[in-house]
Amino acid sequence: MTYSDSERVPTGVKGLDNLIEGGLLRGKTYLLTGPPGSGKTTLSMQFLIEGAKRGERVAYVSLIHDPHEAVKDIARFDPSVWVYVKSGKLILYDMGKSLWKGSTRAPAWGSVLFRIKELAENGKLSRLVIDPLTAIDFPTDNPAEKRAELANFIRSLEALGTTTILVAELTELDRYTEEHYLTDGVIMLHYFFGDREMIRALQILKMRRTRHGTGMYLIDFSEHGLVVHGLSPFDAGDEGL
Template sequence: MIEKFSTGIEGLDQLTDGGFLRGSAYIIQGPPGAGKTILANQFCYAHVREGGRALYMTLLAESSSRMLAYVSQMGFFEGSALPDAMQYISGYGVLEREGLPGLLKLVQHELKRHRASAMVLDGTFVAQSVASEQEFRAFIHALQGVAGMADAVLVMLTHQNRDSSCPEHTMVDGWIELSDETNGFRAYRTIQVRKHRGAAILPGKHRVRITEDGIAVFPRAETTLEAIPAAQALAHRVASGHQGLDTLLQGGLPAGSATLLIGPTGAGKTTLGLHFLSLSTEQEPGLMLGFYETPARLVQKARSIAIDLDTPLEQGALEIAWLPPAENIVDELVRDIVRRARARKVKRVFVDGLVAIRDSLVIRDRMAYVINALSMQLSAIGATVVYTSEIPEMRLDDALMPSDELSAMVDNVLLLNTGRRAHAFRRYLSIIKLRDSDFDPRTHEFHVNGRGIAFGADPRVNASGEAG
């Protein structure tokens, strides 16, 4: 089996099925500013940390000292690796004087002299500009052979937007494309592994973020499902945190299922979710992800209606994470929720606000697949999940999403609706769907009082709808 070298980027290792193959050549293509140089340096320093030796050769007029000035600010930089394990050299002068034959000799010589097991050739498009198309193809073919003979990984960087049918893409072992894209006013970065011999890649485009720590890659949540073990069939029920609701559900929520609470603002969705979290214990740890209310505000809200979140929080049985609704990378969000849940062996998960997740998606059609992927990953670790999603107050038939999309997202659906009757604001709960289970199909009126949710008409309002 051919040895693989980590790319130094966890998400990219996932996309490439483990990293770069030793003795192989790769092209990383993308426009200026897309992150090619950062990615290549991040790979080199990760390789050095694992005991390898790396060589970075630039064909650009930019000096190595200028590049180092930028790279040294990144979190992956290790000055102690210079100049022994990690070395920067320029091939610009040799290319100008001796053309591609001279550059090829320089690459061979430096690989051997430095005993490098990884090499980056930055600015491959410059080499193409000084030669004919036929000469450039021969050069790429020769580089492929050099990488194989040296038993090293060779990574070539280019900003030219070359078509997939170009000969160099057929010659190399791998081709990775970085892109800067826009959707309306939104700008975002993506990465795609277009080719990788001998590896089961994760296809399509995936989101990228560049920070002071380097490049982070977030595989699309729906593409990672194959690695998830099948969840065990669980026949027992999980208490919802409200005895009256458990009666309607004939024992509670099916263990390991995903439940969607849908309804307009003020219908009681978050309150019902807080009931669910209040039963978090050391044996059944809980996790909440919210977007609109801070943890402090949620705890205060729970206190005001006698829902005890303080105890599980103090015992470490409950974690509340808050993420302001912005242009979040949803695949990063899914990854972090699953990691938090797995680390604490969480059994109760409450995600308050699927609208915030939907609005963060560049392609909103992914919503059903993303939520399905999240639910499956949480179910695989034995967690029961409750989501909330806001809809306008309207007739039931209009309020629900198409049945096929809804079924793909969740196992159970509860509609919390509102309306005015007899001059009073009233709330109603209907169970629309419950996985493989019977349930009470009737619509029930409820209200929120000092002890949370209570079924039945609000006793503070008389039959005529006036305050009593």
């Protein structure tokens, strides 16, 4: 089945949409994972800014850091982000400030997911980023309950028509969690050292109902943000990148 352009949500990341039939499926939930410094927050913010530019209402939910720090970082590539923040098109929700106040334990799934669902519903959001999902704690002795809560949360967002990116820190390459199975797509960012410098790459592990690129693709930071190139990072030297 081929989906129309109206059912696709452009990511705002140059080169990425070419690999996923024009964008993410509207109203679905995706997992973005990778090691620290690989570009997860930058990619997520470009996704939100693209929505704001199209007149949508979007939100960045930070579970640890001050969300304004993420805006400061992306403003180096796209200063217009401040316009969307001030106009209310891009909502910054500092959930970490209240969740971690006076506590040394990670917040529980149930309360966090409920509050985020309320934000999406009341704010009539079309796009949502939760960063990082791995900050939320859940009893490891009851994985079935975690799967059920996350599944219900995803279904609730889909019912609202919200296209969501869940950002997660990469822990183990060969360990897959509930998010990998329950989300509609998984994008993984990598970096490794070449001959003289660090090389970044993007890999699409899963993208339901989408013909997607199956290789590992070179990415880098241009003056406009993260860019995905249509060549392997192992061929980067041959192309002069």
